[in-house]
Amino acid sequence: MTTLPLISLILSILSASTHAFDQVYEQPVIGILTFPYTSSSLLPLSSDQSVVSNILNPSSLKFASSRFGEAPDGAVSYFDASYKQWLEEGGARVAPIPYDIDEDELTELFSKINGVLFTGGPATPETIPEYFKTASKIYGLVTESEDHVPLWGTCLGFETISSIVAEGGESVLGDFDAEQISLPLMFTGAASESRVFGPEMPQQIKDILWSQNVTTNWHTYGVGVDNFESLLSSELVATSTNFDRGGLEFVSSMEHISKPVFAVQWHPESNQYDTTDKAGDDTPNRSAEGVQAMNYLSGWFVEEARKNDHSFEDGDDFKAHILSSEGDGVVFDNWVYWFEHS
Ligand SMILES: *[C@@H]1O[C@H](CO)[C@@H](O)[C@H](O)[C@H]1NC(C)=O
Numbered sequence: 084m085t086t087l088p089l090i091s092l093i094l095s096i097l098s099a100s101t102h103a104f105d106q107v108y109e110q111p112v113i114g115i116l117t118f119p120y121t122s123s124s125l126l127p128l129s130s131d132q133s134v135v136s137n138i139l140n141p142s143s144l145k146f147a148s149s150r151f152g153e154a155p156d157g158a159v160s161y162f163d164a165s166y167k168q169w170l171e172e173g174g175a176r177v178a179p180i181p182y183d184i185d186e187d188e189l190t191e192l193f194s195k196i197n198g199v200l201f202t203g204g205p206a207t208p209e210t211i212p213e214y215f216k217t218a219s220k221i222y223g224l225v226t227e228s229e230d231h232v233p234l235w236g237t238c239l240g241f242e243t244i245s246s247i248v249a250e251g252g253e254s255v256l257g258d259f260d261a262e263q264i265s266l267p268l269m270f271t272g273a274a275s276e277s278r279v280f281g282p283e284m285p286q287q288i289k290d291i292l293w294s295q296n297v298t299t300n301w302h303t304y305g306v307g308v309d310n311f312e313s314l315l316s317s318e319l320v321a322t323s324t325n326f327d328r329g330g331l332e333f334v335s336s337m338e339h340i341s342k343p344v345f346a347v348q349w350h351p352e353s354n355q356y357d358t359t360d361k362a363g364d365d366t367p368n369r370s371a372e373g374v375q376a377m378n379y380l381s382g383w384f385v386e387e388a389r390k391n392d393h394s395f396e397d398g399d400d401f402k403a404h405i406l407s408s409e410g411d412g413v414v415f416d417n418w419v420y421w422f423e424h425s
């Protein structure tokens with residue numbers, strides 16, 4: 084054997100390992116933290132309404148039962164397909180992060196994904212301790228990482244980030260009357276410096292967001308402006324607020340002072356992808372402008388996720404984590420991805 088083929092073999096192995104996989108530009112991967120489902124604690128059975136109303140936001144009961152009623156056997160966690168679709172619209176792929184993942188596995192997975200999303204859900208963060216614990220660890224990884232790995236929180240995700248920053252206190256959340264209403268954002272002074280709504284955002288998108296009723300609110304909890312000021316403002320900046328039906332002002336968008344953490348109390352995935360079709364509702368607003376604004380936001384967030392070079396080891400490792408359709412331990416049913424955990 085001459086040395087030349089050996090050298091070229093070594094070179095090709097080296098180049099295969101450094102260029103094996105162009106994840107970041109081709110298809111950045113966003114982890115979505117799954118939400119716990121246990122039939123005994125979350126299914127709104129009429130036999131024990133008191134347990135249910137402690138755990139669930141009562142106005143979500145109808146929504147929850149229509150979906151949870153059809154949970155497949157063995158499912159222990161889930162998220163709505165709309166969150167995945169919103170990220171895919173921006174060019175990303177999605178990897179589920181089981182809410183009960185152990186710490187070592189989480190750290191390893193975090194080193195391979197390019198961003199994280201916390202979804203909405205029918206509960207308050209502190210009623211779901213395992214989810215909250217994992218969410219807190221992820222928040223720590225994101226804010227302590229030297230890499231730019233963005234985190235996006237939507238609705239319950241916003242409330243979760245608020246509760247984490249307020250150090251687990253439920254007290255940061257208050258009651259608001261903001262179910263099923265589309266609102267125009269009221270930008271704060273800080274919005275002009277926002278990484279989301281500031282100079283990077285085209286004027287046309289800003290104009291839609293502040294002047295038209297396109298942001299979908301589906302919440303009975305929220306963070307009032309006073310609580311934000313006293314409990315969160317050392318770490319987070321409020322970039323928009325809104326008034327609920329009773330005239331109470333809540334923070335509707337926020338971001339971390341310096342780290343890539345962004346959260347909205349409204350649902351940017353809903354205008355295009357919510358398919359619950361609650362007849363007669365004004366939400367979500369499917370106007371061309373509403374869809375255009377939410378589409379911009381998915382692209383913006385996925386672009387943030389291209390700012391780190393986290394990557395799976397190779398195509399097989401990538402495929403093993405990516406959610407494509409049904410597969411081992413995954414059932415797609417009623418526009419929900421349901422997961423079994425091993
Ligand atoms: C539009 O937003 C305003 C607040 O700016 C709100 O008072 C009104 O109820 C909203 N309209 C609809 C149809 O949701």
Ligand SMILES: *[C@@H]1O[C@H](CO)[C@@H](O)[C@H](O)[C@H]1NC(C)=O
Nearest residue numbers: 265295296365368370372373
């Ligand atoms: C939906 O948004 C359009 C503009 O994009 C606005 O004219 C309309 O009033 C909104 N509808 C509701 C129900 O808020």
